[in-house]
Amino acid sequence: LMERTGLTTGVSLLIFFGTRFLLEFMKNPQVEREAQMWLNLGQQLSIPLILLGLYLVVTAVRNPHPRRWL
Numbered sequence: 493l494m495e496r497t498g499l500t501t502g503v504s505l506l507i508f509f510g511t512r513f514l515l516e517f518m519k520n521p522q523v524e525r526e527a528q529m530w531l532n533l534g535q536q537l538s539i540p541l542i543l544l545g546l547y548l549v550v551t552a553v554r555n556p557h558p559r560r561w562l
């Protein structure tokens with residue numbers, strides 16, 4: 493079996509923060525200035541973690557490592 497380091501973490505980040513990003517569109521703004529923003533703060537904070545998840549998934553798929561036992 494080949495171990496794909498980072499795949500589970502990457503998929504988890506994509507699912508969690510991708511869902512959070514989409515659900516934030518349905519949320520009522522909590523403060524007045526957030527109503528005028530194109531993306532609210534929750535969405536802005538989710539973007540770096542979505543990108544990290546994508547990076548981990550792509551890296552894991554491109555570079556599988558053989559399982560090493562220590």
